[in-house]
Amino acid sequence: MSRRTLAGGLAIAAALTLTTLPVASVAAEQASVRFPSAKFPLGTRPAATKKTTTVAQGIDLYDVKAGTSTDGYTVTVLMPSGRDYGTLRTAEAVVVEVEAAGETPSLQKVIRPGVADAPSQTVYMVRVGLWSFKDKKKAEKTAKTLKKAGLKVKVDYLGDDGLKTTGPWNVKVVMIDKKAFRGSYAASLGKSVAKRETVSSMVKAGKALVGVNGGFFNIHTAKALRGEPVGASVVNGKLLSEAIPGRSAVVLRGRSAKITELTTxxxxxxxxxxxxxxxxxxxxxxxxxxxxxxxxxxxxxxxxxxxxxxxxxxxxxxxxxxxxxxxxxxxxxxxxxxxxxxxxxxxxxxxxxxxxxKVVDLRTKKALKLTPDLNVIAGSVGLVRNGKVKITAKRDGHDSMNMILRRHPRTLLGTTKNGSLILATIDGRQPGITVGANFVEAAQFMRWLGAKHAINLDGGGSTSMVVDNKLVNRPSDGSERGIGDALLVLPK
Missing domain, CATH: 2.60.120.1140 (Protein of unknown function DUF192)
Structure with missing residues (x-):
């Protein structure tokens, strides 16, 4: 789907800046993981601003901002199924209904890209109007008119579509150099498996330097039990949640991290x-x-x-x-x-x-030793394998249009060739401030950072990164959400 630029086609002119805390030049030369010097990989590849903070030996936090806001709003008319897309025949029937309501619809063809285990998908959307960012109220007025005519509609911010955008992006990246880092990695489920808890709470209890949210948790069970991880969870060598066979996971042992697939x-x-x-x-x-x-x-x-x-x-x-x-x-x-x-x-x-x-690594076909230094966190979708984009959305249960194409906040984890760890959050769902990323963009972003292997953890309102007991990203819920489990970076 093509899209014309809104709000006067703002040009991207952010200059690359660098603010760093003093770091020994010898250590910098020997670093096994480095922030890339190339332009930001998403959108039109804008230059980015970057602020660097040294958290501890071998751990650097990067605060990255790129792109500008040129997207606006439209009104999307829902199909009889309740989805915002459908077949050509269904969409054409909706077009007739919109015209009968006295509005001028636009029939848009959308191609959801193919991924490693799911082919591309062509669908159609029906939309009405195109307004600049500052004119959202006009879109809301049109939506109200269509609702009165009996149509189900929603006001859509175009930056969320997953199609062409100029951003902006608000990103936090933690790079942990395996050569210099002297601590360890752990998983935490908080005070119990059943209850949800914030990353901040788990970081504080674990006296961690860094923490990010882990995998998905079960929102389809009783409210008091929704902290339960969906997929494998091992804490200090003890299996606390069984694997979904073949789903991506990160295996943590001491200061090593490995992405693989597991069965239990x-x-x-x-x-x-x-x-x-x-x-x-x-x-x-x-x-x-x-x-x-x-x-x-x-x-x-x-x-x-x-x-x-x-x-x-x-x-x-x-x-x-x-x-x-x-x-x-x-x-x-x-x-x-x-x-x-x-x-x-x-x-x-x-x-x-x-x-x-028994916990088995499906790549090596070997059982993991359930010793106290072993921790496992289930991922949601594989993104990068052996340095190449390989999105396993279907295998991991997330091959929908919404999950693959549309942009959401993301929590991402990657490992480099030498085993260094990269943790990243891309904030989203905040029009004009940050647009998030779709699966393809998330994979491209992790490759740009130097990840040989990468997975998507839970995202959306769950996306949280805590550094030195401070929440450093901006969750889309407006405040930090209670989640199922977290990955902790410990000083020892």
């Missing part, structure tokens, strides 16, 4: 030799499932089933009706339906039930 298996073997698959860890249970709950869960087990309370030695200290707390130092194997039947038949009081946990 958890099983129970009774002393009578009967074996059962454990379907999940620290999440709501579906019908006929066995779910393992650890003391980190922070909520009661589900009602309507059977609980086997198991001590650290694997001994069943008692069976109970489900819906109780997890006692410190204990684990609870919960079952309902077929799962409850297995517990009642093979997890009698004072029997031993051996629970085995």
């Amino acid at each position: 298996t958890v099983s129970a073997v009774s002393q009578d030799g009967e074996k059962a698959e454990i379907n999940g860890v620290n999440r709501a249970a579906a019908t006929d499932e066995l779910v393992l709950y650890t003391e980190e869960y922070g909520a009661k087990t589900p009602t309507g089933g059977t609980d086997a309370v198991i001590d650290p030695n694997g001994k069943v200290v008692g069976l109970r009706t489900s819906g109780g707390k997890i006692i410190k130092g204990m684990r609870v194997l919960h079952g309902n339906g077929v799962g409850a039947d297995w517990l009642n038949e093979h997890a009698w009081q004072d029997w031993k039930v051996k629970i085995t946990t």
Whole structure:
């Protein structure tokens, strides 16, 4: 879709500036990860302003701003499905409805780019009017008129489309030089798995130098349980959430970080030799499932089933009706339906039930050693692999038009050729201030920063970066959101 420039076609004339704290020249020459000198890679490749702050040995924070605001507003007419796009036939029918309401519609063809595991998609949108940034109220007035005519519409800021834009972008980047950094990386779920917590809170509790939000958390479960990660979570060598097989993840061990894909298996073997698959860890249970709950869960087990309370030695200290707390130092194997039947038949009081946990790296086909220095955070979408853009949106469950093409705030993680770590936030959903990025732009941005491998973590209102106990980015919700887990950069 072509678009004419709004607001007089403002030219991009931001000059490159650099403000740095004193750093030894020898250290700079030996740095294994450096901020690029080339122009900002998005939009029309504008020059950018950059402010650099040394956080600690081997850790630099970059505050980057690029581009200018030339986008304005339009009114998008929704399809009968409720989506803002549809087939050509559906869109043409909507055009007729808009004309009947006395407005002049525009039928726009939009091509969502193909990614590594999903082909391109051609759709059509129906829009009315084009207003400059300062004339948003005129767009809102037209939207009101169309609503009175019985049409469902929304006012759209064109910078969010994911098509051509001049920005602006507001970006924070933390580069951690593996050669100079002397600390370590960790994952945190906060005070419990079930409850959501801000990155700032987890950074403070962990005495971390830097923290960013982790992967997606489950917003489709009971409100009190929505801190549960969607995908693999390992904290200090303990599996606290099972993997979604094959989904991107970052494996942290000491001061090393590796992007890969994981699968997990958890099983129970009774002393009578009967074996059962454990379907999940620290999440709501579906019908006929066995779910393992650890003391980190922070909520009661589900009602309507059977609980086997198991001590650290694997001994069943008692069976109970489900819906109780997890006692410190204990684990609870919960079952309902077929799962409850297995517990009642093979997890009698004072029997031993051996629970085995296995986390496998699908790239190496080897199991990870679940030692105390191991931490894992699930990503949402793979972006870069072996230095090339490889967006695995379908495999990772995010191959929609909204996720691939439209711009959103992003939290990004990448590793360089020598294993240095790059963390970045691109703020968005703030018209005139910062537009965010789509998946393709996020991948291009991480390659520009020098990432050999990169993934997209949770984004949107969850995007948060905390440095030295200060929130340094500007979340789109207007304040920091409680999230499921966080990646922490520790001084030791």
